[in-house]
Amino acid sequence: MKKKKKASRKLNHPSRSAAETLTFYTDLSQLKRQLEKLSGNQTKLEERMQDMEIHVNLLTRLLTTLCIEKFGMRVGVLKRLIKRIEKEAIRDSQILHLESLYKLPLHPEKKSQNNQGGTSAKNDPWEEIS
Numbered sequence: 001m002k003k004k005k006k007a008s009r010k011l012n013h014p015s016r017s018a019a020e021t022l023t024f025y026t027d028l029s030q031l032k033r034q035l036e037k038l039s040g041n042q043t044k045l046e047e048r049m050q051d052m053e054i055h056v057n058l059l060t061r062l063l064t065t066l067c068i069e070k071f072g073m074r075v076g077v078l079k080r081l082i083k084r085i086e087k088e089a090i091r092d093s094q095i096l097h098l099e100s101l102y103k104l105p106l107h108p109e110k111k112s113q114n115n116q117g118g119t120s121a122k123n124d125p126w127e128e129i130s
Contacts, residue, residue: 064078
């Protein structure tokens with residue numbers, strides 16, 4: 001007995017394959033253009049950040065000079081003040097970060113109940129910290 005040959009299936013028509021290839025290359029060229037645009041933006045941002053760093057350094061030098069020469073602060077006092085300000089800034093940024101992470105939508109009913117519960121703005125412990 002002879003085995004019958006199965007008819008081979010054509011998976012892709014030539015015209016369909018050409019259209020898919022053309023679409024692929026079009027998408028690829030668009031991605032290349034977007035990548036070039038992004039890399040250009042990145043270099044501009046790096047330049048701006050470099051400029052900002054220079055300005056911050058100049059302002060820091062100016063402020064240090066003013067504190068020491070014009071206000072008569074001693075270097076040790078200035079260093080302690082800077083360390084305290086750094087700690088406060090870190091604490092404030094951490095608090096802001098946590099607040100943004102755990103920000104929940106407030107319901108008007110619950111907000112009014114919390115105010116009646118005996119906690120007023122004057123007795124708020126967070127006010128003493130900041």
